[in-house]
Amino acid sequence: KAGVTQTPRYLxxxxxxxxxxxxxxxxxHRSVSWYQxxxxxxxxxxxxxxxxxQRNKGNFPGRFSGRQFSNSRSEMNVSTLELGxxxxxxxxxxxxxxxxxxxxxxxxxxxxx
Amino acid sequence: QKEVxxxxxxxxxxxGAIASLNCTYSDRGSQSFFWYRQYSxxxxxxxMSIYSNGDKEDGRFTAQLNKASQYVSLLIRDSQPxxxxxxxxxxxxxxxxxxxxxxxxxxxxxxxxx
Numbered sequence: 001k002a003g004v005t006q007t008p009r010y011l012x013x014x015x016x017x018x019x020x021x022x023x024x025x026x027x028x029h030r031s032v033s034w035y036q037x038x039x040x041x042x043x044x045x046x047x048x049x050x051x052x053x054q055r056n057k058g059n060f061p062g063r064f065s066g067r068q069f070s071n072s073r074s075e076m077n078v079s080t081l082e083l084g085x086x087x088x089x090x091x092x093x094x095x096x097x098x099x100x101x102x103x104x105x106x107x108x109x110x111x112x113x
Numbered sequence: 114q115k116e117v118x119x120x121x122x123x124x125x126x127x128x129g130a131i132a133s134l135n136c137t138y139s140d141r142g143s144q145s146f147f148w149y150r151q152y153s154x155x156x157x158x159x160x161m162s163i164y165s166n167g168d169k170e171d172g173r174f175t176a177q178l179n180k181a182s183q184y185v186s187l188l189i190r191d192s193q194p195x196x197x198x199x200x201x202x203x204x205x206x207x208x209x210x211x212x213x214x215x216x217x218x219x220x221x222x223x224x225x226x227x
Contacts, residue, residue: 033214033215035217042217042218042219042220043157043201043203043217044217045214045215045216048213048214055213056207056213056214058214088156090156090157092215100145100205100213100215101147101159101162102147102159102203102215103159104149104156104157104158104159105156106155106156107156
């Protein structure tokens, strides 16, 4: 079974631009969560989607948004990029059965210049 | 304030030794507990999940959970240099939820020297 895929793997943007990241979960998984990882803050939760609905949101500004499609694929968008948005953005998928084991994709490394 | 705390390390052990990694969490009602391994430059990889008090063994890895003490640990027996990585403790602190966010500790960096 294929794992979680994320595209693109690397991005370089400048301040003020916007970016869209994509995530395809493991086949059959309907829950997708997004996390931001930085050396200073560690892994921080952005949001979680299930059945195209945002179920949970972390403490991030409104510039961070996401959505989920009917095939469970998810995208997140960051508008008006700031230098502090430079991070590894991780998508994790989980099945709705079992105990919420989340499996991470390889991540998207975003650099904001 | 929902928190997951790990001994910050770094932890250095010789090859063949037992590495012990510890984690405490803030919410007594938590139900799901996970250990992830993250190699430098890679994404976290799930290595253990535990939901009930006691021990759970998987190969060289043993997870231990004590809900009364709000404590979860990971033991790595017969440590190998390939175990050198950062180990992240993650807890579902949202009471009663079977889905939802994971709260992560800051990680413990483990080095196994030959």
